[in-house]
Amino acid sequence: MTGTAIKNWQSVQQEVLNRINSKLWKPGDLIPNEAQLASEFGCARATVNRALQNLADTGLLERRRKAGTRVATHPVRKATLDIPIIRKEITGKGYAYRYALVSTETVVPPRDMAARMRLKPDEKILHIVGLHMANGEPYVFENRWINSNVVPAVRDVDFSKQSPNEWLVENIPFTSGDIAFSALCAGAFEAEMLSCKTGEGLFVIDRSTWKAEGAITSVRLVFAPGYRIHTEI
């Protein structure tokens, strides 16, 4: 009755999904162990492992050694967002990209930012404000702090030619970090920068990235009204 043979990890995954959807395996149920499923499906245990691990990654199964594999009772769905560099995002939509540097200075940041980046007292770092534009319209406003003591090379960069977003991505390869998404209501400042009305709802991304030596950069991106970030699950 199964119709298609079960030979690869994708079909194992599909069969497991079917059993969950048909409520043969209900939320909270313990499912057979890998060895049993492997012999049932006629494949190697590693193949079953690959499939179940993938489902556990998406939050649909919960696995623990010795305890076995259960169907998640309250699935925490995991959505994966793509965060491209801004120029790519804009040109990818078919718009002309332009970056406008608003200001750049080396100063002592506000106390909350200094704390978040764990700076020494009165430590001066680079502050860069700029605007990314799509077809000449403001697209996102970038307010960035870069720890020029951790990344000295940044002092020699001409940010009127290349956005800090892009320079960092290309020159400070891999870093851990965190991202937060939130919303903001346009005040006079945001309205002027983004050429919109005050009182518009604006989408905001705050991001910080880190190296062993300390915080590299912390940035707030404020998007023009109507911006959406979208993904499939």
Add this chain to the structure above:
Amino acid sequence: MTGTAIKNWQSVQQEVLNRINSKLWKPGDLIPNEAQLASEFGCARATVNRALQNLADTGLLERRRKAGTRVATHPVRKATLDIPIIRKEITGKGYAYRYALVSTETVVPPRDMAARMRLKPDEKILHIVGLHMANGEPYVFENRWINSNVVPAVRDVDFSKQSPNEWLVENIPFTSGDIAFSALCAGAFEAEMLSCKTGEGLFVIDRSTWKAEGAITSVRLVFAPGYRIHTEI
């Protein structure tokens, strides 16, 4: 000089990361193939494969058969968001959870919603409006449409006792869908529902889920001011 032995896929991944960070392998570079790395590291090719595949999943490497593996020039960073059910999110923060049903009715939805859910003309579906509260304060406002023709069981549920969010998660197990994040400025309606001022920036999640037979549900969640969604990368 490597200090630690390279025996498992995590250490292979770490070594690859080190080589990228130290610019031994620069963005755009072709790196040695799996067989070469395996013999260099003294492990099996499958182990190298696991490590490189993981890095490709996070967007740091680009892999193509025959073409080989390259360090991504413009890494599209992938952030994974956890989307818990709302009750869990609230109780997980240590707040008391309460759900208040505002209204429920079976009606013909507005045209844009009917189109998004691909309904037949004049098809009536279930519309449920409710409010999730944390410690008695409005937390998120839920405006949901459920295709009661695809999910007939929903007609017998008492949504004053259980939120549709939770009922769907537990009873309509796995579905594909899409999710979008955006921002909204509180108007009079949102301000009243969420007990906030008009003109506050509100975080919005729109989600639709699908089954083979058609759209199951489409929901807009409007969060109280100050809501952030956070993840590490």
Add this chain to the structure above:
DNA sequence: GAGTGGTCTAGACCACTGT
């Protein structure tokens, strides 16, 4: 202690794709 998932190995074949 024992059962389960997590991982490694060595070898094999397949699928895709650049040349």
Add this chain to the structure above:
DNA sequence: CAGTGGTCTAGACCACTCC
């Protein structure tokens, strides 16, 4: 066509954790 990643296999050992 040939080189590369993608995957499967059978077997093995290990790590964790429930009882």
